[in-house]
Amino acid sequence: IVFKPQDWARAWRPYSTAAQAKRAATGLKPGQRFPDLIWREAGDRERKLSDLRGNVVLLHFWGSWCPPCQREMPDLKKLHASMKSSPNMHFVFIPVREPASKSRAWLRQRGIGLPVVDATDAARQSAFKLADGGEIGDRDLARAFPTSYIVDRNGIVLFTHIGPVTDWSSLAPLLRDAAQARE
Numbered sequence: 001i002v003f004k005p006q007d008w009a010r011a012w013r014p015y016s017t018a019a020q021a022k023r024a025a026t027g028l029k030p031g032q033r034f035p036d037l038i039w040r041e042a043g044d045r046e047r048k049l050s051d052l053r054g055n056v057v058l059l060h061f062w063g064s065w066c067p068p069c070q071r072e073m074p075d076l077k078k079l080h081a082s083m084k085s086s087p088n089m090h091f092v093f094i095p096v097r098e099p100a101s102k103s104r105a106w107l108r109q110r111g112i113g114l115p116v117v118d119a120t121d122a123a124r125q126s127a128f129k130l131a132d133g134g135e136i137g138d139r140d141l142a143r144a145f146p147t148s149y150i151v152d153r154n155g156i157v158l159f160t161h162i163g164p165v166t167d168w169s170s171l172a173p174l175l176r177d178a179a180q181a182r183e
Helices: 018-023 067-083 100-109 168-180
Strands: 038-040 046-048 056-062 089-095 127-129 135-137 147-151 157-162
Touching: 038 127, 056 067, 056 168, 067 089, 067 168, 089 100, 089 168, 147 168, 157 168
Parallel strands: 056 089
Antiparallel strands: 038 046, 056 147, 127 135, 147 157
16 A cells, blocks of 8 residues: 555644744645635624634535535535544535525525635625735636535645545544644
8 A cells, every 4th residue: 555544634734824824925835825705604703714824624615506516515514523522623615606594594404504604795605805805706716516525723724636536434534633733
């Protein structure tokens, strides 16, 4: 065996330090600092990605109108349930091209409880707000749906995946390793 599956999660090390993250270019590729998105949580509380520094964040861009997104939601529910009590771990499910209320209703009808946020401009469902006052188009963040990113404790992209993930539980070791890592 050339590569042991149990060593896969640690293969992403070393994780960035806070100092390295400050110097990183903003972008969507591994090693870049993810754009500082702003969203509203279900209780209408505004948050930004940078508020979650110190946590590994799984950002998942999806829509209830998207068949591949629909198919992977039960598996994402299992991953979320298995990790939601893990320290330093945060999940953010961001609907695209539909109001968050519609996405939440779709999930509720199927008994899938996930933390859906509202990150798009109400008038234009295709752009996301940034902490610096700017915005970024949904197709700039996600060429296809679903698209997922794992961001480390300092806001650096560790992993990106365009399209549905066939086995979300396979990413749990990476999430745990990154969440437990120390600078």
